[in-house]
Amino acid sequence: MVKDGLLITFEGMEGSGKTTQIQRLSAVLSQAGYAVCVTREPGGTPISEEIRGIFLNPNHNEMESTTELLLIAAARAQHVSEVILPALDGGKIVISDRYSDATVVYQGYRCGLDLNLIHKLNRIAAHGLSPERTFVLDLPVEIGLKRVQQRRSAMNRLDLEDFESHNRIREAYLAIASQEPDRITIIDAEANVDSIHELIKSEVDDLLRTKGVERKL
Numbered sequence: 340m341v342k343d344g345l346l347i348t349f350e351g352m353e354g355s356g357k358t359t360q361i362q363r364l365s366a367v368l369s370q371a372g373y374a375v376c377v378t379r380e381p382g383g384t385p386i387s388e389e390i391r392g393i394f395l396n397p398n399h400n401e402m403e404s405t406t407e408l409l410l411i412a413a414a415r416a417q418h419v420s421e422v423i424l425p426a427l428d429g430g431k432i433v434i435s436d437r438y439s440d441a442t443v444v445y446q447g448y449r450c451g452l453d454l455n456l457i458h459k460l461n462r463i464a465a466h467g468l469s470p471e472r473t474f475v476l477d478l479p480v481e482i483g484l485k486r487v488q489q490r491r492s493a494m495n496r497l498d499l500e501d502f503e504s505h506n507r508i509r510e511a512y513l514a515i516a517s518q519e520p521d522r523i524t525i526i527d528a529e530a531n532v533d534s535i536h537e538l539i540k541s542e543v544d545d546l547l548r549t550k551g552v553e554r555k556l
């Protein structure tokens with residue numbers, strides 16, 4: 340599937356600073372004349388945002404792992420076909436706050452669901468679309484959780500899980516990054532916000548040059 344645009348994703352545990360870095364990258368790319376689409380998972384469309392509400396509702400303690408996986412897959416199928424593919428067809432740089440790696444980490448490593456099944460479902464839900472580059476913002480669990488507690492007005496269902504679960508998530512991101520070093524870049528999220536931005540920007544600049552993505556303005 341050849342597309343004109345480019346899909347870049349951000350991953351990492353809660354409190355890792357993804358949102359700030361996505362905003363900074365989006366601003367600098369827009370200023371440089373690129374058409375940018377910022378989106379998130381689960382979410383990004385009205386249907387997928389409704390699914391997000393069900394998925395993250397802190398009252399849904401009884402949610403089963405398989406239910407999680409199918410909700411996420413449904414949200415992604417809608418998101419990819421309604422938002423991501425049309426944006427890529429239009430030559431946009433799509434920046435998604437989480438994507439299919441999160442399913443491998445959260446529903447695979449965290450819940451213990453079969454990784455082959457997850458990869459298969461990811462391919463179906465994502466219409467075979469993989470990110471060109473993924474930035475994983477990594478930091479110690481205790482620091483991430485402290486940031487979340489300070490920032491969020493209400494904790495969501497996954498924020499409220501125990502330390503062990505969050506630690507499994509961190510380790511899983513590091514593991515999948517080591518399996519795909521050409522696509523996934525690990526970033527030290529404890530570093531200064533400006534220096535993280537510069538690092539991401541320079542990798543994205545290289546990528547845009549290599550892929551020949553055109554400026555729109």
Ligand code: TMP
Pocket residue numbers: 353379380381411437438439440441442443445446497498
């Ligand atoms: P966030 O917007 O703070 O990143 O919250 C989204 C939550 O959803 C986060 O805890 C990770 C979780 N999630 C999954 O469990 N599986 C997935 O495939 C995705 C995209 C997110």
